Amino acid sequence: MGKPMQVIKRVLWSSFPAVLIVAILQIYSQHKLNIANGFNRRISDSTLNMAISAKLASGHYYIAGLSADEIYLGNQDTSGLIRSFSYNLDRSWSRVLDVPPAIRFAWGAARIYYLRKKFILAEGITPLIFSFGLTGKATRTNTPNWKQFDLVVPSDSLFVCRTLDTFHHKNAITSQQVNTSENSSVDILKQQPGGIFSTDGMLLHDSTVGRFLYVYYYRNDLVSFDAGFEHVRTGFTIDTNTIAKIEISKIKSEHKRTFSSPPKSVNKFACVSDGRLFVYSGLRADNEKGKLSYMACPIDVYSVQSFKYLYSFYIPDYDHSGLHDMAIWKDKLVVLKGSHISVYSMGSNSIKESNIALSARVKTLQ
Template sequence: MKSNVIIKSIILDTICLLYVLLFVYAAVSKFLDFENFQVQLGQSPLLSAFAEWVSWAVPIIELSIVLLLIIRKWRNFGLIAALFLMSMFTSYIFIILNYSSFVPCSCGGILEKMGWNAHLIFNIVFIVLAVLALALEGKSNNNNSIAKKRLTFFKSSAISILSGGAIMAILFLSSEEIIHHENPFIRRYPQHPIMLTHTTDLKFNSYYFAGYVDNRMYLGNYTDPLHVLSVDTNLRHRQVLKISFDSKNIPFKMVKIVVRKPYVYLMDGRVPAIFMGKTTDWKITKELKGSPYFTLAEPVDSTRILFRSNNGKNLAHVIGVFTSDSVSKIKYNTDLLQQQLDGVFDTDGMLLYGDKLQKMVYLYYYRNEFIVADKYSGLVRRGHTIDTITKAKIKVSYLKNGTERKMTAPPQTVNAHATISGGLLFVHSKIKGRYEDDKLWDQASIIDVYDLQKKTYLLSFPIYGIEDKKLQSFFVTTTHLYALIGNQLVVYELKSILKKEINMLESTAF
């Protein structure tokens, strides 16, 4: 009988010692690499919104449990607390593996040395050990009746396990709501949402993305406007196409080519002039007469063009629609762009049109706002990027009695480039978020992805530079991301986490 008591005591002491070693190691490793631990929590799909206080709370709780376990009269409370915390950790991993939108990197400590599935098993083993220790601890207390000891054991074990799982589920749901709808500027970086597949040297850095039709990318060239470079996804088949066009001595100043199946458009807002033809023969055959002057333009169809011009009050930017039918019409929506300072620099941005959405998106350069409008320039809604720059940080001076204006200091660019694919908005952000590594920002350009239908932020990923060159522009299809970096055209394959979102949004109405 005495030997049984000694064996049970040894087992109980061993389990407590294992927990002490585990929590001391885990807490110390977190404190020694605290910044990295906090960054990893900030990128967790469960705890992103709570990373700041959770990063401090977890190691402090672990060390507190150690103190309870090594003081014999408090050991029972220590075991209950250990079971509770381990139940939370196990629930965390279970939710990550089964319900999370992506599986993040490890969070330091032992988890850094294991895979997620291996660590799930590891945690379950420690839960079993904690339950066993509580049972042995209850039996070592001879002052209670057997029935009362059993009831206390089952209650404490069940409450610890269930409450640990419930709290983690609540944190998960709360964090998801905060990150997607009320983001406190914390980015999520899932593992490998894109994968580099091909790259080619274009020899010149004057190319731009003109369009994508039937699995081929079309690149325009500012220095050679009538030649279009066509490449396939693998960059193996390159073709230079010559646009057939009689310029009729029109004094073009800045010609841009846009390819939208089945049309090719030739546009210059400074003339102004808009011409179009078919991609079947690359011949310009029609002029959309009556075009207004414009600084940006996006074709909608064979007769309608969305544009931005300086026809607003005091030459401010304004969005409009030009329709070239039997009678040309120009309609302005003076309420879309909202002035903060001068109406020109503060409203500068990018004009995008999504064929699948049949919606226009206007994204400001210098503030965290974008506008979604229909193809008639009617406002659908206003949205925000996840950074905190709500007001353009620019300084403007007026010259020649107020007839000219210029920036007197370098502006803080918030959004540098953007594109639409399906119902997703991809934004090249220039603002560093919370818990982000300086080294990453030195080496890469960060792309944030937004779901325009659900009005949510989804995820972020880096596009790494080549040598000393960084991202100049990019274009996203349903399967690939194309990037211009210096003279290089780089192709990335979209992985399932992005393909799934694009395909799902393309199959539903906006």
């Protein structure tokens, strides 16, 4: 056998393991794609009108709130910055919220909220809360004996927060009255294996029906409650993940715990509007096929009052970046994806059952 043939054989044998590994990974990925998650989606036959989009200076913006005429964005890097846009994205202005220099303010933990013609600037480490009129100066909200918080939802007369119960090392929901020392906590966040990490989620408020909601990231549980915690209700999203699939490791040298691998996100993001809960799901339904499963963001819609599942629709995701924030005002859907802001007009929400989970708008994704 000549030397050229021997060289060819060596090349083939040396490349065979790499080819085999690639083939195995392709088979495995296809197998995972075909694994059933145990639920189907009911797809609305309404459509999202083509989005109006604009590029932002960075991907660090979040939605601080919406009004009838304006979209208000905050910025994670510049905590006091507000950018406002019209819904056509043809008008914008910027403003910086500031606090008196003598006050020590944890800017790195601060977040802006828009509430009924005023802005709320809150940080939960001190904690401190300031309110600003649309053009006026800062007014400090008195927060005597308030507990530290990492999530907060402002309303007209009180702030509902997620606080840390340091004695039991678990999260709690606390209602803290404005300008008083009165607060009350309730143990409604149920821990699972994984401890405090298993209760991570999103805190929301729907002023239309007067309910606060908590949506877990890593399992299908939903909780709603009123301001006095007198009427607590529980429910589920349509997926079947009842137990948070997370793995925790201890770092002894730093005396802390962290995720040992990326957790499985069941509910990636959520918002509320006019009695409806909109959940950006992280899971593929059994009746979703082909490119749809990775070229669109599924939004599942529920009743805030009963947690009844109503329907689903899709937001196109051609660049696979997903969305990191969304909010709804009437028929306007505002979405942040990467460094872009997009505004959709939503159609009527009639429902149809479908074994091929595609609306007319999403068929273009095939």
